[in-house]
Structures are given as C-alpha cells and as structure tokens.
Amino acid sequence: MLIILIRTIVLYFIILFVMRVMGKAELSKMSPFQMIVSFMIAELAAMPIESPDISMISGVTAIFTLLFLQVLISLLSIKSERLKNLFSGSPSVLIEKGKINKKEMKRLRLTISDLLEALRIGGSPSLSSVEYAVMESNGNLSIIQKAQEKPLTPADLSIAKSPESMPLVLISDGNFYPQNLQVSGWTETQMDSELLARGVTSRSEVFFAFCDEQSRLHVFLTDSSDVFATEVSR
Structure with a gap:
C-alpha cells in the first residue's frame, strides 16, 4: 500500500x-x-x-x-x-456566403442535422442568418453572421466610447493580489479607505473584490449577501 x-x-x-x-x-x-x-x-x-x-x-x-x-x-x-x-488538421468551410458546402460536409461525414445542431449551440438557430461557418481543426464551429443580422455596435451608431480595462481580481477568499491592484490604478490606501467607508475593517471580511472595465471597485462580503460598487474610477 x-x-x-x-x-x-x-x-x-x-x-x-x-x-x-x-x-x-x-x-x-x-x-x-x-x-x-x-x-x-x-x-x-x-x-x-x-x-x-x-x-x-x-x-x-x-x-x-x-x-x-x-x-x-x-x-x-x-x-x-x-x-x-x-498532425492537427486544417479548418473546413461548411457554409460560404450563405451556401452549404455539401462536398466538404460529405468529406467530414457530417449530416445537415449535425450542422444545424452546431449552429444552435453557437447561437445561430437560423441557417439563413449565417454568412460563413468554419469547422476548426479542434472540432469547434466558428460562425460569422450576415451583416444585417449582426447586432449594432457603438461604432455603427458613431458613438464614441472611452477605452476599457481588463477586469482584475483584487481579493479572493481573503487573499490579496497586490500585482492586480497595481495594474488597476488603485492603491492600497484608496482601496482600504473605500472598504472602511462601508464598515469593512479587515480584508479578511471580503469574500471577493474586483475592478470592472471602468476600474470601479466591486466588493462581496464573506458574512453577508450584500455587494457594493464604488462610483469612483481610477
């Protein structure tokens, strides 16, 4: 043993x-x-x-x-x-310009039911809304919607948006991540002040804290279901 x-x-x-x-x-x-x-x-x-x-x-x-x-x-x-x-295979185009590539589907031994199932899983239940569908070498299906089916973006509406930062974990289960705090633009003093202002005297009371895309601080407390987010961005 x-x-x-x-x-x-x-x-x-x-x-x-x-x-x-x-x-x-x-x-x-x-x-x-x-x-x-x-x-x-x-x-x-x-x-x-x-x-x-x-x-x-x-x-x-x-x-x-x-x-x-x-x-x-x-x-x-x-x-x-x-x-x-x-060794890894190459991508296969199953739908090109809205038309099904029957020859490629036959080579891959895929049925139309398999294709429709993969499209539904990929969030495209209607075949008519798909411009391109590519079976990647790892078996995943990449779907490109037709231009008129894509959701509007701020760029389409000529709306200017400020750059966003990557969300970062600052505290998790009481563990503090100083390297993430430095990247977020917050300092320990600023973060502790925000916590203290809401009655949190120790980081061990924090179950989870992170900075969102606008560098706002979100805090989940260990012994409470309450969550608060600061209005201040860094």
Missing part, C-alpha cells in the same frame, strides 16, 4: 510537470494528436500504479518520450504549415 501511495504521489507531480511543459495553448486546442498524447500519458501513468511489477523508470521514460515528441512536433508545426495540417 505504501509503495502505491509513493508511486501515485511521484507520478502526480511528474504528470503535472509534463502538462505544464506542454503549455496552455496545447491543452486548449486539443487536436487529435494532442488528445492521443494526453490519453497515452494517462495510461502510462496508471500502469506503474496498478502493477507494482512494472518499473517506475520505464513508465517515466515513456512519459517523457511522449513529452519530447509533443514539444518537437509543436515546434516543427510552427515552421511548416504542411506538418501542422498533417
């Missing part, structure tokens, strides 16, 4: 390291090649845990071999578009 426990802990940290080295982009795309690598890594990690007779070194060596191949192919795919299409 102790051997299984130790092997599990060691392999956990090895797999965690391998996944971090693979990178966020690799995990988010999940092309067929990346999916195969992930499944194989999971299987190779399980074998030394399930079978104590299998050497840990053999399992770890196989895992790092897959990691090497993954990183190598990723680097080669950056250099060669042909290799990238070979």
Whole structure:
C-alpha cells in the first residue's frame, strides 16, 4: 500500500510537470494528436500504479518520450504549415456566403442535422442568418453572421466610447493580489479607505473584490449577501 501511495504521489507531480511543459495553448486546442498524447500519458501513468511489477523508470521514460515528441512536433508545426495540417488538421468551410458546402460536409461525414445542431449551440438557430461557418481543426464551429443580422455596435451608431480595462481580481477568499491592484490604478490606501467607508475593517471580511472595465471597485462580503460598487474610477 505504501509503495502505491509513493508511486501515485511521484507520478502526480511528474504528470503535472509534463502538462505544464506542454503549455496552455496545447491543452486548449486539443487536436487529435494532442488528445492521443494526453490519453497515452494517462495510461502510462496508471500502469506503474496498478502493477507494482512494472518499473517506475520505464513508465517515466515513456512519459517523457511522449513529452519530447509533443514539444518537437509543436515546434516543427510552427515552421511548416504542411506538418501542422498533417498532425492537427486544417479548418473546413461548411457554409460560404450563405451556401452549404455539401462536398466538404460529405468529406467530414457530417449530416445537415449535425450542422444545424452546431449552429444552435453557437447561437445561430437560423441557417439563413449565417454568412460563413468554419469547422476548426479542434472540432469547434466558428460562425460569422450576415451583416444585417449582426447586432449594432457603438461604432455603427458613431458613438464614441472611452477605452476599457481588463477586469482584475483584487481579493479572493481573503487573499490579496497586490500585482492586480497595481495594474488597476488603485492603491492600497484608496482601496482600504473605500472598504472602511462601508464598515469593512479587515480584508479578511471580503469574500471577493474586483475592478470592472471602468476600474470601479466591486466588493462581496464573506458574512453577508450584500455587494457594493464604488462610483469612483481610477
């Protein structure tokens, strides 16, 4: 039992390291090649845990071999578009200028029901409102609406809008994020003053606090359902 426990802990940290080295982009795309690598890594990690007779070194060596191949192919795919299409596939246009590409759908073995389902999931229940639909290499469907079906934007109405900033978490479960506070334009003194003005004497009383797009402070308290937002922006 102790051997299984130790092997599990060691392999956990090895797999965690391998996944971090693979990178966020690799995990988010999940092309067929990346999916195969992930499944194989999971299987190779399980074998030394399930079978104590299998050497840990053999399992770890196989895992790092897959990691090497993954990183190598990723680097080669950056250099060669042909290799990238070979391992990850290429996007397929299913709807072009409002017309269904039957030839491409047949090649991908997709039915019209599959296409309509993907359009509904993508927020386009009516085929008549779609100008382009592209099946990406990771299997997701990208939908471009027809110009007359797109919602109006401030630019369409010639309305000037001030630039917005990215929302940032300042406090979460009592944990303070000073690096985010610095980017937001607030200072610790200003934030603490806003909290104190609303009866919050300690940051530990704050369940969640963040700055929105206009750099306004929003605070959720731990022991209360109340939430308040400042009218002051930084």
